[in-house]
Amino acid sequence: MAEAYIIDACRTPRGIGKQGKGALAHLHPQHLAATVLGAIRDRNDLNTAEVDDIIWGTSSQRGAQGADLGRMAALDAGYDVKASGMTLDRFCGSGITTVSLAAAQIMSGMEDVVIAGGTEMMSYTSATADPKTPPMIDSGNLHLRDLHPQSQQGVCADAIATLEGIDREAVDQLAVTSQQRAARAIAEGRFDKSLVPVHNRDGSLALDKEEFPRPQTTMESLSGLKTVFNMWATIPVDEAGTTYGDLVTKVYPQLKDNMNHVHHAGNSSGVVDGAAALLLASEAAVEKNGWKPRARIVATANMGDCPTLMLNAPVAAAKKVLDKASLTTDDIDVYEINEAFSVVAEKFIRDLKLDREKVNINGGAMALGHPIGATGSILIGTALDELERSGGRYGLITMCAAGGMAPAVIIERI
DSSP states (O other), X not given: OOOOEEEEEEEOOOEEOSTTTSTTTTSOHHHHHHHHHHHHHHHTTOOGGGOOEEEEEOSOOSGGGXXXXXXXXXXXXXXXXXXXXXXXXXXXXXXXXXXXXXXXXXXXXXXXXEEEEEEEEHHHHHHHOOTTOOGGGOGGGHHHHHHXXXXXXXXXXXXXXXXXXXXXXXXXXXXXXXXHHHHHHHHTTTTTTTBOOEEOTTSOEXXXXXXXXXXXXXXXXXXXXXXXXXXXXXXXXXXXXXBHHHHHHTTOGGGTTOOOOOOOGGGBOOOEEEEEEEEEEOHHHHHHHTOOOOEEEEEEEEEEOOTTTOSOHHHHHHHHHHHHHTOOGGGOSEEEEOOSBXXXXXXXXXXXXXXGGGBSTTOOHHHHOOOHHHHHHHXXXXXXXXXXXHTOOEEEEEOOBTTTEEEEEEEEEO
């Protein structure tokens, strides 16, 4: 099978995802995506007429984030009209899936130059969301809800922590570590290679650095935060009064009146805006354009798990992709597991018996934020940058996604 090479990866800084507070919140999602598409073109002297496809991830495809963001952003960025584009949704896993599909197209011999990436403007989607009508458990399809009750993600995180016996001290400690590592990475310029500034339409600077991190975070400061998903567990999702908590305890009755709520704003992923893009190419395109590949795609995998707990598939996905690559956990130099909630990363480390110094080396979403459809692409670029900095060979990137899923990918530094 042909090789799929990563030529380059870039991303925006992550802005606070709240209207009136975030430095990117006033921008259109197409503009944010166009920023990274323009950067990937300019950094690699890319003839956009030769781009076979653009595969983009955006989870909340409604309103300003609808209408095939991949194609519209390419036009906004001034790409040749020959560069086609599509947009997909695998919830949080979208940004890994776009890279996996781009690689598959190249490895199959069907395409030579594909751009993968994603965008999420959470300042926009959070402002327009209705917490009582989540699409996974919409009351219009009670049949699906009866088959697979699907709750709010934070409630699921607390359910997993309870079932696994993971206490608040453990999840808080991981959150502090994430902040410390992110602060070190920023101070040492570890993100600089991939980071591209975002400008307003008039050319003025909107944001050129991470906006979300809270480096002053300590165990003491986190201990003062109240848990929040015990409140979410009481929110009704239908006229009968069924709550998010009821949806979990229907499948896990042992959790009724026994949920240990441990997650709060400090040990959950940050609500942010952001975008990322990766340029992938075949060997023929590499030779034609004189590019120097930075990495190759070794293997990709997808895995489903319990939709009710929702967040547990990354461990199985990691095992599956390692098996496809004929590698072991010890072969991996850099792990990126999205910190959707602290328990996700903590369980991942414990279940796979990983060296903590290899996992989220430069911090994660608790410190830097999680722009849903873009995060997977961001993490692949982050892993690649760290492999190059440290001289490592293999990186494994995975993350949980709503519906009880997890995509995974292994890359090899060249």
